[in-house]
Structures are given as C-alpha cells and as structure tokens.
Amino acid sequence: MLFEVWAPRAGRVELHLEGRIARTGDAGRTGDTGRTGDTGRTHPMERDPAREGWWRVAAEAVPGARYGFALDGGAPLPDPRSRRRPDGPEGLSAVSDPAGFEWRREWRGRPLPGAVLYELHIGTFTREGTFDAAAERLPHLAELGITHVELMPVCPFPGAHGWGYDGVAPWAVHEPYGGPEGLARFVDAAHGHGLGVVLDVVHNHLGPSGNHLPSFGPYFTDTHHTPWGAAVNLDAPGSDEVRAYFLGSALAWLRDYRLDGLRLDAVHALRDTRARHFLAELSAAVDALAAEVGRPLFLIGESDLNDPRTTTPREAGGHGLHAQWNDDFHHALHTLLTGERQGYYADFAAEGPHALAKTLTGGFFHDGTYSAFRGRGHGAALNTLTTPTYRLLAYAQTHDQIGNRAVGDRLSARLSPGLLACAAAAVLCSPFTPMLFMGEEWGAGTPWQYFTDHQDPELAEAVRRGRRREFAAHGWAEEDVPDPQDPATRLRSCLDWTEPAREPHAKLLDWHRRLIALRRAEPALTDPRWSATRPSVPSDGCIHFRRGPLCVVINPYGHPAEARLGPHATDCTEVVAAWRPIDPPDPDGTLRLPPETAVVLRWRDL
Template sequence: MLFQVWAPHARRVTLHLSGHASAMEPDPEREGWWRADAEAGPGARYGFALDDGPVLPDPRARRLPDGPEAPGAVVDLTAHAWRHPWRGRGLPGAVLYELHVGTFTREGTFDAAAGRLGHLAELGITHVELMPVCPFPGRHGWGYDGVAPWAVHEPYGGPDGLLRFVDAAHGHGLGVVLDVVHNHLGPSGNRLPEFGPYFTDRHHTPWGAAVNLDAPGSDEVRAYFVGSAVAFLRDYRLDGLRLDAVHALADDRAEHMLAELSAAVDALAQETGRPLFLIAESDRNDPRTTAPREANGHGLHGQWNDDYHHALHTALTGESQGYYADFARAPLAALAKTATGGFFHDGGYSAFRGRRHGRPLGRATTAAHRLVGYAQTHDQIGNRAL
C-alpha cells in the first residue's frame, strides 16, 4: 500500500512499519509530500520519523489504537458489510438529539449506545448528533480537545465501532451527524507542528495560535481539514457534520475555508446521491454563513440559532445575567421575534456587547429551515453544571 505524509521542511522522512524502517521519497507531483510503497495489512502499526527524530503518528491516521501520540494502525474502512441500505435524511424538519458516547451508557462505547437507539427513534428523533469522537488523551472527555481529525477515539470502539453504530442507527431510520472541531486542536498529544505549518501566529484564538488557514502553507492545511470532513461523510455514511465555533476560524483569504468545505460536501452529495449537510456553530448572527456561495455566502446548510435558545430560556426561567440581559427586557417579544424572524440580534444594539450585533436574515438567500433552534446543548448544560 502507499504511505504518504506532508512534511515540507523535512530533509529526510522514514517510514516505520511493523518494526522495520525504510526511507521515503519526495513525491515528484506534490511539493512537500513524501511517499513509500510497502506491504501492510489491517492492524499493522506505522509512523513517520522526520530527520531521524522520534517516530510520530501519521497526521492522517484513520486509527490510533494506543492513543494520539502512539503509532497508527492500518485499517480498511471498506471492509464493513453494511446491513442497512441508506438513502440519507436531510436537514429540513430534522429533530436532533445530541449524544455523548462516553456518558450515554454506563459502558461508554458505540456498541452500548447502539443498543439504545430504539428509544430515540420512538421519541421522534430523526438524527443523532454525536459529540466529537476524534482521539484525545486519556479515556474520558468531551472530545473538544481532540488532536487527530481523521481518526476515531479508541476507547469508544475505534473506527469499526463507529461503523457499526452508524449502521445500527440507519436500521432505526435515524440519520447520524458528527460534531467536528476545526478551529483548534488539543494541546496534549498535538504533534502537527512538527510536520509543517499547521498553525500560524498571524491570528490568535482562545486556544492560542490559530489554525493556519491563510498564511503560507495554508493550501495543504485547508485540504487536511476539508479532506477529513469529506472522509467521515463518505466512509462512515454520515448524514451531516456540526462545525464547532466557526467564528474562531481566522481566515483572511478571498475564499473562506467554509466555502471550500461546503463546495466539497455538495460535490460528495451529488456523487453519492445522498443529502449531506453542514451545521455551523457561530455567534455572529451573520446571514453569510448559510447564504449560497453564488451570493458570496459560505454555503453552509444550517446554523445553530443561539438567539432562539436565549429567548426561550429567558422566557421560561426569568434569568437575566450575562448575554440573557438583552432578552430579559421583553422575553416573550424576544421569543416571538426569533420564532418568526430568525435572529433576535439582527443589527440592533446589544447591551451585553456594548455595540450593535448581527445582520437581518435575508429571506431571499437564507431559508428558515437553515436555522436550527435548540432548547439544550452541551455548552448550555455542561458549562454551568452546578
């Protein structure tokens, strides 16, 4: 099989496969890439050494059986015998249930979670939205400190476990949406900077240096994240992705990375004949997020509507501190506005922010079904557990 890795600054790259080391060659067709052909079957462990340094996991490893800092393992995702044909299930009219694999059952695995999917189908759920399942250090965590965007957390059941879970969900008529994090990677176990300019000091985020989406080398970094998203949708037959905090994707290029991603996903949907969708988490109240690319939007298929939650929560509880203050002045009017107009903050003054916020939702370019209203999410519950 062909092993490939992007390491543009390395002088030598060595493939370590099942205890044997062999030199890789520069790829003549792709600058900065290295390649080597070697015989390997499922389960074979491998990694790369740069300039005679330590063996590092493949940034594109699909399986990391011993955690994100250990060698990867070859896996054949096409070997799964799908039991349930699936034509897909689109976003309009969806009822999503956010599910954390580690806490949904006592066992904390995909297989255990699959055994309870019938209950969700009976409730009227149409799509299960999995919180992030990419590998992170240790066994327990929310998943938002993942470090390997192409792989699946081994304690949950790894790639095979996710395949079985999605197959079981489809058997119950449930679509599956996966929460993915492109705006940062966890600090522990993150070896990407050793391979190349995956991060840049041009921008800073709450997690430190930003993912490199617009500096030199950003073509490959964008391809890294777009490729991982497309691979999950294609190989695991997912129906959609929820994109974490897209407002933290610092990108000054003419074509935003989100537009590049949505174009790739739309192309895959056409290729597979299944409706595929992307849901953004964004606090900007910006219609461009879901406006079509032809109208200079990012072309995403939906976005979480924080305003709906805040209006609903304020109306039900009377809470008025923090960002709820803007909604507490007239809670029922705020709820009516979000239910009929989409955004509460549509360009008017926000006392919480001390400035104007948002833009009006253009009905000509943004259909109402592109706003995902929610009553609860991990942020609203987990960030204030007490």
C-alpha cells in the same frame, strides 16, 4: 500499501512499521503478534515529485500494524491522516482500511428539511460509554420520532473519557468508544432504524496532548489568534495543504462512514482572509460529494456572529452552510423560563417574551441591534425572503448550555415539569429545525458536567484549577465546582435509563413523542416560509404563535393566565395537545390557561 505524509520542512523522513497489532477498542493496550513480512523495519521515504512537500514509500503492512513517521532522525510520530490511534493521541498510528467494513443496510439518506435532531455524547449516553452500548438504545430514539442523531466529537482525545473537543487526530476515531469499526457499526445500526447520523467535528483548534501537527508543517499561524492560541492556518503560507487536510477529513467522515452531515464547531474561530472562505470551499466539496454518492449531505455551523453569510448560498456570496445553531432562540426561551439575566442573557431578559417573538419572525434577536454584553452592535438581519426557516436550529438545551454551567445543571434541576413542557412546545412547534439534548425528552435528573481524563498530571491540574477559578469569579465556592478529573464527575453525567419509566419523566417523554408526531403529521409545522409563523404577545406576557391552522399558546408563569386570541378563536375545532386539561376558547376568543402549561389548538377555517 502506499504510505504518504506532508512534511515540507523535513530534510529526511522515514517510515517506522512495527509488528504490534492493534486490537479494536484496546486503547492503551497492545498485542504482539510477532513480525510478518517487512514489519518492524525502518523504510526511508522519497519526495513525491508531483506534490511539493510530500513524502511517500510503498511497504507491506497488515491491518492493525502500528506505524509512524520519523522526521530528520527524530522519534516516530503518528500519521496526521491516520484512521486509528489505538494507544491514544500520544501513541503511534495503526493501519486501517475504511473500505473493509461490511455494511448491512442500504441507505439513501435523510435530508435536513423536516428533521428533528438529537445531540448525543457517546461516553455518557450509557454508563458503558461505547458505540455498541449506544446502539442498543437507538430504538428509543426511533420511537421518539427523532430523524437524526448528532454525535459529539469522536476523534481521539486524552484518556478514556472527555467531551471530545480537545481531539488532535481529525481523521481517527476514539478507541475507547470502539474505534473506526465501532463507529461504522453504530451508523449502520442507526440507518437500520431509519435514523441519520450527524458528527460534530472541530476544525478551529486541536488539543494540546498529542498535537504533533506543528512538527510536520505550518498547520498553525500566529497571524491570527483564537481563545486556544495560534489559529489553524487557513490563509498564511502553506495553507493550501492545511485546508486540504481538514477538507479531506470532513469528506472522509461523510464518505467512509456514510454519515449524513457534519456539525462544525465554532466556525467564527476559523480565521480566513482568502477570497474564498474555507467554509465556502468545504460546502462546495460536500455538495459535490452528495451528488456523487446520490444521497443528501449537509453542514451545520456553530457561530456566534449572527452573520447571514453563514447560511447564504455560495452563488449569492455566502459560505453556503446548510444550517446553523441559533443561540438567540435559546437565550430568549431560557430567560423567559428561568428568569436568569446575567451575562449575555441580559438583553433577552429585558425584552421578556418579546425576545422570543422576535426570533420566531426573524431568526436573530441581535440583527444589528446593540448588545450590552458585547458593548457594541451585533449581527445582521437574515433575508427572510430567501432563507428558509429550517436553516436555523432551535433548542432549549445543548451540551454547551448545560456543561458550561458550574455544576452542569439541566433545566430539569430548576424548572417544573410544566415549564419543561413549555420549552418542548416552543422548540418542537417552532419554524426552525428542532434539536434535543440527550435525556431532555424525559427531563433527565442527571447533570451533564465538564469532565476530562488528562494523563499529563500538569495539564490535569491546570484544567482543574482553571475550571474552579473561572466559576469562583462568578461567586461559586471552589469546592462546589466538580473536579473534571474525578471519574465520579463523568459517572454523574451518565443518563439514568430507569428514569423514563417513572413519573414525572414518563409524562414528559409522552409529551415529547406527541409533539414530534404532530410535527411529522402537520405540514404547517415544517413550512419553511417565515410568513407562515405569526407570533403575538398579549399584555399578560403569555406568548402564542400561529403555524398555519395551528396555534401554540404558552403560559410560562406560576399563575393562571388568559390569552386573548381574537374572535377567530371561536372557530377552534379541537385542542390538539395540552400539557394540562384545558377548555376551548370562550366566544370572545379568550383562552384560559393553567399555570406553567402549553397547548396546541386547531382552527376550522384554515
């Protein structure tokens, strides 16, 4: 086989090919099967005359054989493009054949319009923390009505357990989860249940442990700085190959693992001053791959810029991503339900239910308005005539909004089941693409905390101290902040799969199923036109919004309320769904709501 590596600064490069064979899932352990052929030898590599800075050599190797590249006589380093790191980020690569997996299901894909996403972390979805264990729970998601599973990052990171955002090998799969074959089995099983799979990928930074990219070439630049230090080099000298590195990784996930889409982490941290932004280049390549493979593929960006260019089509001057997370919707809903008003919540809390109403009609709350948290104007207005509503994702909870709290508390730790039902109605009946965080559908009682498994003692202590200092500045006692390195922190964060059969979890689960089924059955709930949603905030602070013939009414308060829907409400034919028993509106259009409840109504004349 042909081994290649980009190392433009090296004067000499050698391939080290060993006889040890990696066994799937055995991170940190090795099996010695002896030596075959030319394994266990050093192979001098030659410069590729057709590609500047590239080295290559042909050598016989069996799948699983470990290998690395030695630069100018140094120790062997893992291949930046390797598909397997069986010994973790610091270990050597292993030969892997992505075409060797035998797929059992044909898959034509599932497009983004009409989707219901489910964010899932492999390491805590089950206590086993593997792809195979997670696959056993896929029938639950199919029955719930989910269309796409959105996996949090699965690239190799230190130790066995972590969030995955400190991965250093964007082409490889975390071995303790099950490695490349484990991911392929999971995707194949998901497709067998009619579920698409989206993968969260990180292009804006790499973690510190096992990050050998700077040894190979100018993968980072001091031209820009990010919260993680030097920026990924997307526009400085050498950036052509760096862009190709991350672009190739993205396409490999979609092509080789038959994924349906990618979620791009913190795209606002991708600093790029070139005429064609990296995101536009990536979206063009993904669209081309979709045409090649004959199934829909999409990109979802995470951005805090409120910049319409993120999802504006390339031909109209945008980056061309197919959707983006909308934190403004989350913040408006969160403050309405919890009353929190600290930090970036302050502007949303000041507007109360009007903040949520604004996001329902325009997407962004901050669309050029003043942000007190930032001390400046923020964002720009979406073009609601050309941007379909499904390009924004709506959610009440995400891994960030839970795990980045001091104790990783979910909404279920603070809100009643009725308020959780209100959140579900707002998300699942919104004009946007809804997303749930794992366990949200039954009001999981388990927290989701920040946990790590750094093997470097100094790094582990730095993370521990940093986490506690961060929250001590906000009034938390250091001893109350969970230790990220304590294995119990991860175990506390694993879902309890006995909960869905118990109350009040079972009722919440049924409520989510009903709302998702309603969304699937009612075309008005997936209508992509902004004009199809008409919100209103009565003087009592309740909120209701029309979606074609349906009207969603939410009372987030601990007392009964009256929503004045107008005289047309007398044409209401039925209460389609209600968290608590409720009577149809009075002849004058007044709907009386119990405390903390949500209802969906239907009108005869529409």
